[in-house]
């Protein structure tokens with residue numbers, strides 16, 4: 236599976252990349268929302284799943300989801316956040332997303348979730 240990871244915390248990108256590549260997934264990483272969108276729109280057909288942080292400076296996770304949905308893409312989209320209350324904020328946008336992963340996450344659970352898509 237081709238996975239796009241977007242998070243402003245390098246440690247999160249590193250650990251997810253480590254586990255996901257170990258499971259033979261192909262991973263593209265972006266350290267902010269703007270770069271994440273650039274990666275996505277460069278080759279939207281080559282992204283099977285987006286894992287995206289909610290809180291990021293400038294272009295946050297909600298902005299990323301909004302741009303992707305406005306383009307007409309229905310790519311599976313999973314939010315990640317260290318703040319449980321963000322789940323309500325993202326739901327209130329009315330934008331379609333598939334899952335909300337609370338950090339710190341259990342990597343086994345993350346792999347199970349990814350492999351369910």
Ligand SMILES: [Mg+2]
Pocket residue numbers: 242243244288289290291
């Ligand atoms: Mg963040």
